[in-house]
Amino acid sequence: xxxxxxxxxxxxxxxxxxxxxxxxxxxxxxxxxxxxxxxxxxxxxxxxxxxxxxxxxxxxxxxxxxxxxxxxxxxxxxxxxxxxxxxx
Amino acid sequence: xxxxxxxxxxxxxxxxxxxxxxxxxxxxxxxxxxxxxxxxxxxxxxxxxxxxxxxxxxxxxxxxxxxxxxxxxxxxxxxxxxxxxxxxxxxxxxxxxxxxxxxxxxxxxxxxxxxxxxxxxxxxxxxxxxxxxxxxxxxxxxxxxxxxxxxxxxxxxxxxxxxxxxxxxxxxxxxxxxxxxxxxxxxxxxxxxxxxxxxxxxxxxxxxxxxxxxxxxxxxxxxxxxxxxxxxxxxxxxxxxxxxxxxxxxxxxxxxxxxxxxxxxxxxxxxxxxxxxxxxxxxxxxxxxxxxxxxxxxxxxxxxxxxxxxxxxxxxxxxxxxxxxxxxxxxxxxxxxxxxxxxx
Numbered sequence: 001x002x003x004x005x006x007x008x009x010x011x012x013x014x015x016x017x018x019x020x021x022x023x024x025x026x027x028x029x030x031x032x033x034x035x036x037x038x039x040x041x042x043x044x045x046x047x048x049x050x051x052x053x054x055x056x057x058x059x060x061x062x063x064x065x066x067x068x069x070x071x072x073x074x075x076x077x078x079x080x081x082x083x084x085x086x087x088x
Numbered sequence: 089x090x091x092x093x094x095x096x097x098x099x100x101x102x103x104x105x106x107x108x109x110x111x112x113x114x115x116x117x118x119x120x121x122x123x124x125x126x127x128x129x130x131x132x133x134x135x136x137x138x139x140x141x142x143x144x145x146x147x148x149x150x151x152x153x154x155x156x157x158x159x160x161x162x163x164x165x166x167x168x169x170x171x172x173x174x175x176x177x178x179x180x181x182x183x184x185x186x187x188x189x190x191x192x193x194x195x196x197x198x199x200x201x202x203x204x205x206x207x208x209x210x211x212x213x214x215x216x217x218x219x220x221x222x223x224x225x226x227x228x229x230x231x232x233x234x235x236x237x238x239x240x241x242x243x244x245x246x247x248x249x250x251x252x253x254x255x256x257x258x259x260x261x262x263x264x265x266x267x268x269x270x271x272x273x274x275x276x277x278x279x280x281x282x283x284x285x286x287x288x289x290x291x292x293x294x295x296x297x298x299x300x301x302x303x304x305x306x307x308x309x310x311x312x313x314x315x316x317x318x319x320x321x322x323x324x325x326x327x328x329x330x331x332x333x334x335x336x337x338x339x340x341x342x343x344x345x346x347x348x349x350x351x352x353x354x355x356x357x358x359x360x361x362x363x364x365x366x367x368x369x370x371x372x373x374x375x376x377x378x379x380x381x382x383x384x385x386x387x388x389x390x391x392x393x394x395x396x397x398x399x400x401x402x403x404x405x406x407x408x409x410x411x412x413x414x415x416x417x418x419x420x421x422x423x424x425x426x427x428x429x430x431x432x
Contacts, residue, residue: 009179009204009206010206011182012183012184012206014151014156014182014183016094016100016103016107016109016111016154016156017091017103017109018091019092019094021091021094021100021156023184025184025206025207025208028097028208030094030095030096030097030099030100032091032092032095034092
């Protein structure tokens, strides 16, 4: 899962009180991302490429890619499983 | 409330209220309309609205301010050639999009496009399932058929539809047929016993309001149908929570706390929306009003039955801190029902 991703058309979102709120318009279910996941989202939503987002975040946090890759891989997996994002 | 506690749409409103975020913004795209509804609060149907580029700028500003919900209203918004582009742009930024429209211009193709854009809800108005009554209010022959066809197209495309029925003395005996139609089609439904004066102060349309006897039946149904039309943030200390998380921008770019509270807080040509939201002294004054500042309400025996709107108090009774006569009338009707079983 390291290719490009797109935001599903049925998703609405906004940052509210420093957290990303995601709404699935098909069901009106609401999902909240925690602080680090919100940070990932803000970076990712501009480029929609996992590798590039990881690189940007590792630079931002001054850590190696390996240190954050697994966590963000899990997040990406969750977002794809929940049909928030899809490979494109 | 902070974002960590958000589990539902209602929680989002509560979080916005706590954090003073304009989570819901209504944008009037035009006042031109193909109907001439007798009760309409718009005095003249002549404004074609802001240009698309200006609307794009507004949307960008609102994203940065934390807005999530955009409600597009008119006039009739589908008279604009660029309406689908406006919705598409709003959706591309992540907004939830709510549409207020008479529904008469929704053909199969438009409904399909709206479905592909995943709008959150399409709100419309039906006055009566009796063609002659509906047409009498809308001022357009064949309006009921046009609306029903539009709603059928929306339903086929799985779009959430919300049917509203303002009650006037013309349709007061037929609105339950509209309720049945909405129920049969699984559309959300509400009635409203309040007809607003026109926003230029012309109150001639208030002659359409129902009499006090019929009002009791309407209030009973209003309560039965739980007609709150948005997730309401509850705070017993303030007369209106909505002005803490919403804004209204009219078709000329003037900004108000909402379309019922016509106390101008700025214009998009003089200030950014962030400046208006954060610095408007008028808005801050309105937001500072608490129930303890309403002298008439404090001593009113009908207070617990009342759904006072500060905007209506200002528009019709010329005092934002005073009694809203229409709210009081409705509260008296509710009191009579609950305590005496009603007059009729």
